[in-house]
Amino acid sequence: KNEVEQSPQNLTAQEGEFITINCSYSVGISALHWLQQHPGGGIVSLFMLSSGKKKHGRLIATINIQEKHSSLHITASHPRDSAVYICAANNFGNEKLTFGTGTRLTIIP
Amino acid sequence: KAGVTQTPRYLIKTRGQQVTLSCSPISGHRSVSWYQQTPGQGLQFLFEYFSETQRNKGNFPGRFSGRQFSNSRSEMNVSTLELGDSALYLCASSTGPSSYEQYFGPGTRLTVT
Numbered sequence: 001k002n003e004v005e006q007s008p009q010n011l012t013a014q015e016g017e018f019i020t021i022n023c024s025y026s027v028g029i030s031a032l033h034w035l036q037q038h039p040g041g042g043i044v045s046l047f048m049l050s051s052g053k054k055k056h057g058r059l060i061a062t063i064n065i066q067e068k069h070s071s072l073h074i075t076a077s078h079p080r081d082s083a084v085y086i087c088a089a090n091n092f093g094n095e096k097l098t099f100g101t102g103t104r105l106t107i108i109p
Numbered sequence: 110k111a112g113v114t115q116t117p118r119y120l121i122k123t124r125g126q127q128v129t130l131s132c133s134p135i136s137g138h139r140s141v142s143w144y145q146q147t148p149g150q151g152l153q154f155l156f157e158y159f160s161e162t163q164r165n166k167g168n169f170p171g172r173f174s175g176r177q178f179s180n181s182r183s184e185m186n187v188s189t190l191e192l193g194d195s196a197l198y199l200c201a202s203s204t205g206p207s208s209y210e211q212y213f214g215p216g217t218r219l220t221v222t
Contacts, residue, residue, distance in 0.1 A: 099152040
């Protein structure tokens with residue numbers, strides 16, 4: 001079992017819909033990252049959080065340390081949001097980064 | 110500020126050869142981490158360097174090695190290449206350890222034939 005699990009693996013939605021991607025982890029962590037990868041490979045860091053909630057534009061990330069769970073929300077989704085979203089967790093102690101398998105999001109106009 | 114740069118961007122090598130990949134971090138960043146991405150295994154952590162010292166190493170064989178120079182530039186080397194080493198190799202830099210925000214380079218796509 002992977003230490004970091006993401007769901008769903010694939011998500012297709014209509015433009016304007018509210019999107020939620022979930023990430024669960026099984027180990028103690030010092031930080032959790034949400035990353036975005038577009039076709040072609042480039043990865044952009046969206047959020048890094050260790051508690052609570054962060055918001056940037058239409059994107060919101062939350063984390064519940066007790067439940068070992070984080071969510072990435074996209075409001076008013078747009079076709080340009082189509083990408084693979086990856087969560088990654090820093091292991092508490094050695095800080096090694098472990099990645100989820102990613103969620104492929106497709107937004108249809 | 111210039112972003113993270115990686116060279117070369119594409120590389121084709123033959124099984125048994127060795128390869129060296131280079132990563133130049135964002136100016137002022139002292140931490141460089143390397144990752145391997147394959148369709149089957151996804152993203153996996155290779156190693157992390159901070160101020161020329163290896164802080165962490167992932168679960169990869171000894172054929173994978175790296176180093177960091179005094180200007181924070183980093184190189185990784187893979188010796189005795191295998192077909193399974195074909196992957197996108199990404200480096201990321203940050204101001205602190207990998208628990209800080211990571212800034213990724215565009216990657217080097219390595220194909221081993």
